Amino acid sequence: MYIILKPKLLHLTKDIAKVIAIIISGFLLILAMIFIKYKPVYEITVAGEKLGYIKNLKEFKKEVEEQIINQQEKYIANVSFIEEPTYKMKLLSRASNENEKEIIEDLKLNNTIKTYKYYEISLNNEKKSCVDTLEEAEQIINQIKVEFSEDNLELNLQISEKYTEDLEQINVDTIEVATTVVETAAQEIKEESEAIAIINNVKISVLPVTGRITSRYGESSSRRKSTHTGLDIACITGTDIKAVSEGTVIFAARQGSYGNLVKIDHGNGVETWYGHCNKIYAKVGDKVKAGDVIAAVGSTGNSTGPHLHLEIRINGVTVNPQNYVY
Ligand SMILES: [Zn+2]
Numbered sequence: 001m002y003i004i005l006k007p008k009l010l011h012l013t014k015d016i017a018k019v020i021a022i023i024i025s026g027f028l029l030i031l032a033m034i035f036i037k038y039k040p041v042y043e044i045t046v047a048g049e050k051l052g053y054i055k056n057l058k059e060f061k062k063e064v065e066e067q068i069i070n071q072q073e074k075y076i077a078n079v080s081f082i083e084e085p086t087y088k089m090k091l092l093s094r095a096s097n098e099n100e101k102e103i104i105e106d107l108k109l110n111n112t113i114k115t116y117k118y119y120e121i122s123l124n125n126e127k128k129s130c131v132d133t134l135e136e137a138e139q140i141i142n143q144i145k146v147e148f149s150e151d152n153l154e155l156n157l158q159i160s161e162k163y164t165e166d167l168e169q170i171n172v173d174t175i176e177v178a179t180t181v182v183e184t185a186a187q188e189i190k191e192e193s194e195a196i197a198i199i200n201n202v203k204i205s206v207l208p209v210t211g212r213i214t215s216r217y218g219e220s221s222s223r224r225k226s227t228h229t230g231l232d233i234a235c236i237t238g239t240d241i242k243a244v245s246e247g248t249v250i251f252a253a254r255q256g257s258y259g260n261l262v263k264i265d266h267g268n269g270v271e272t273w274y275g276h277c278n279k280i281y282a283k284v285g286d287k288v289k290a291g292d293v294i295a296a297v298g299s300t301g302n303s304t305g306p307h308l309h310l311e312i313r314i315n316g317v318t319v320n321p322q323n324y325v326y
Pocket of ligand 1: 215228230231232308309310
């Protein structure tokens with residue numbers, strides 16, 4: 001039986017091999033035809049939206065890392081995708097193009113959240129300015145510390161690292177601007193610490209003259225119609241009269257019993273008046289600083305001897321100067 005069947009079986013096996021060979025060749029031919037017309041690509045979609053095709057997934061991911069995730073901008077702390085892109089292998093007609101570069105740009109523009117890092121500088125627990133780098137913040141703080149080292153001030157300067165996704169909301173300053181802002185704030189603290197008194201936020205930092213008090217606020221006298229509206233300080237004629245605080249000269253002329261009078265408006269409703277002057281140096285409209293000489297002591301108007309009549313007014317009402325000075 002075996003002997004009889006053997007040639008037949010052999011013949012059959014050869015036929016099967018032939019068929020298989022034909023099938024394989026056919027398959028390869030079809031595959032070859034497909035590859036002539038089509039190429040394998042990766043389709044990229046984000047949140048269901050097709051962005052395009054890329055050739056090499058590994059290289060694309062490398063580009064994404066380099067150009068998007070590890071962006072080398074100084075204040076970017078982190079970049080992440082809003083939606084993770086998905087990749088699907090597809091066959092694409094060889095006539096069509098991949099668009100790696102555009103996809104990267106698209107992802108960069110429309111599908112990333114950037115977290116920015118910046119440094120906030122605070123002075124005595126009040127936020128003053130923000131800068132890009134720790135180096136800048138440290139440089140500013142060191143500069144301010146040196147500048148005010150001899151002033152024996154309580155300057156608590158702090159740097160804190162902060163993060164934001166919306167840099168436009170932050171107002172990061174250049175190092176020059178930040179230095180000026182912190183410097184001004186420190187200067188204000190210095191002035192406040194040096195102020196003799198503060199009236200409605202107006203810092204009185206200079207005494208107009210030094211001398212003997214001869215008549216106090218509120219005193220009655222036969223020489224006056226009403227009680228005394230200011231404080232009299234006796235000095236020799238010609239003594240410099242200094243502005244007690246910065247402000248604008250709003251009056252500089254003779255005014256009845258005041259004699260030669262200078263009025264300075266310090267803002268916030270605060271005015272100081274300097275009466276009986278021998279000479280007036282200031283002019284209406286002058287911007288004066290604390291300590292500027294505005295007039296000379298005299299005895300003009302209703303006066304019996306050279307002295308300064310100092311008056312302090314808040315919203316037009318006289319107050320006792322000795323609540324603040326002398
Ligand atoms: Zn007086």
